[in-house]
Amino acid sequence: MASVPVRRRGPHRAWSVAAVTFLTIVGAAAFASLPGLLIDPLHQEFHWSRGTIGFAVSVNLALYGLTAPFAxxxxxxxxxxxxxxxxxxxxxxxxxxxxxxxxxxQLVLFWGVLVGLGSGSMALAFAATVTGRWFVARRGLVTGILTAAGASGQLVFLPLLSWIVERYGxxxxxxxxxLSALAVVPLVWLLLRDHPADVGVAPYGAAEFVPKPEPRRGAARRTLAVLVSAARTGPFWxxxxxxAICGATTNGLVKTHFVPASHDHGMPVTVAASLLAVIGVFDIVGTVASGWFTDRFDTRRLLAVYYALRGLSLLFLPMLLSDAVHPPMIFFxxxxxxDWVATVPPTIALCREYYGEDSAIVFGWVLASHQVGAALIAFLGGLVxxxxxxxxxxxxxxxxxxxxAALMALVIRGGRGSRGGELRSAA
Known part of the structure; x- marks a missing residue:
């Protein structure tokens, strides 16, 4: 028997679910802040090569992505x-x-496999699933906010973890x-809800109540079937x-190797980690703004601009690294x-445009490519x-x-719906 919608006063329940999701991603973000801080301490204590440590990080990043569509x-x-x-x-x-x-x-097993599998289930597919179920209007904005949660967590944990590593090991x-991951579990269990129908409301912005669908069995089979279907289309590739290039140039390169690269030039680890945290501050601004832009502008052109600007900044970085922070480095x-993860809201929007109700799983596979690209650069960067x-x-x-990547974004053709008209009406 379908649930009956309940009229409620005050803010829509979708916003509280989004807030819980945001806090959950923030609380779980500590795992993403640590790999770049581990390279030098593990190298010094165990005499493992940076390539060996980078391999463990690459396993983590690859499983993070490959787990997402199944999750x-x-x-x-x-x-x-x-x-x-x-x-x-x-x-x-x-x-x-x-x-x-x-x-x-053991590093490969504990950090690479276990943390990789767990973090993959907390990946951006989580945010895509929440926005897809709870929001019809303002999806781009909410996606940007939830994507920025990872950067918020980085802002909280990077300086703290770098201080702990330097002072206590x-x-x-x-x-x-x-402990930070454990602390979030009660929040998830008590406050997060799976579907608007569970609390008797329609998704935010929906004209009609949406009954909760029956649980879908055969999760692994469905995940692979969606991949086979999507792989037959050009936009998926x-x-x-x-x-994949996005992952290679963010998580794989900067998040993993920026701190040791800065340390190579004489910069203290805590200072380099603080710079990464500052990246997180502006990532919040950029990602939320990107979500707002995604609700209003051509997503393909947005992606092209984001990738082009990121590539330009990375070409200048080798000339900016030094033993101290200076104005050009602050500008970088x-x-x-x-631009850090501003690419996420338009990418999720394009998946939704092309693949409808399977979009969260398709985005999970796209995210898998993101993490495979990150894993390759994390490993190859250490080898180089x-x-x-x-x-x-x-x-x-x-x-x-x-x-x-900018050129690839520009050649994606229009999807099944008239996105521009839809978004303008929603705005």
Missing amino acids: AALMDRFGIRRVVGCALLVIAVGSGLTVFMTTSW WRPAAVTVA LLAGSF IIFYGL RDAVGTYDPVWYASGALCAT
Whole structure:
């Protein structure tokens, strides 16, 4: 029997669900802040090469992406709350076990596999699922806000974790990650709801009440079937390819290697980590603005502009690295921060435009390509640094890749609906 909509006064329940989702992503963001801070301490304590440590990070990043589409399907089967709660527990276990590791394969297992699987279920597909279920109007804006939650978490945790690593070592920092993930579990279980019908309301901006769909069985089979179907379309490969470059030039390169690269030039680790945190500040502004733009402008042109500007900034970075913070470096941090994940709202919008009710799973696969690209650069960046003693070739290659991504975005054709008209009417 379908639920009957309930009239409620005050703010729509969708906004409280979005707020809980935001806080959940913030609380779980500690796991994403730590890898770049681990490279030098692990190298010094265990004498592992940067390539070896980079491999563990690459496994983490790859599984983060490859888990996302399956997690989106599992949310359709078991509900958002259960999947996210279990993911947070897996993150806590994986991060906590790293404290006891003595060999590099344990780093790969604990941080690479366990934290990778848990964080993949907390990936941007989580935000896409929440916005797809709870919002009809303002989807781009809400997507931008939820995407910015990761940057907010980075802002909170990066300076704290870098201070802990420098003062007390890397093990207390790993424990901090575990505890932060555990702290969010009660918030998810008590306050997050799977669907508007669970509380008797229509999605925000919907003209009619939407009954809660029946749980979809065969999550793995459905996830693979959606991939096969999407892979037969050209836009999927253009979105996946450009988003792979997005991952390579953010999580894989800057988040993983910016701190050690700055340290190579004599900059203290805490200062470099603080600069990454400042990137997070401007990322919040840039991503929320990108969500607003996505509701109003051509998403393909937005993506092209974002990738082109990012590539330009990375080409200049090798000339800016030094032992101290100076005005040109501050300009880079602001400029690059505004563009950090501004690509996410238009990419999710294009997935929704082309693939309808399967868009969250399709975006999960696109996100998988993002993380595979990040994993490759995280690994290759460490190898290049070991081989030539500098990260400069990686910065230049990444700038060229961004130019390719801009061209890929421009050649995506229009989707099944008239997006511009739809968005103008919604605005």
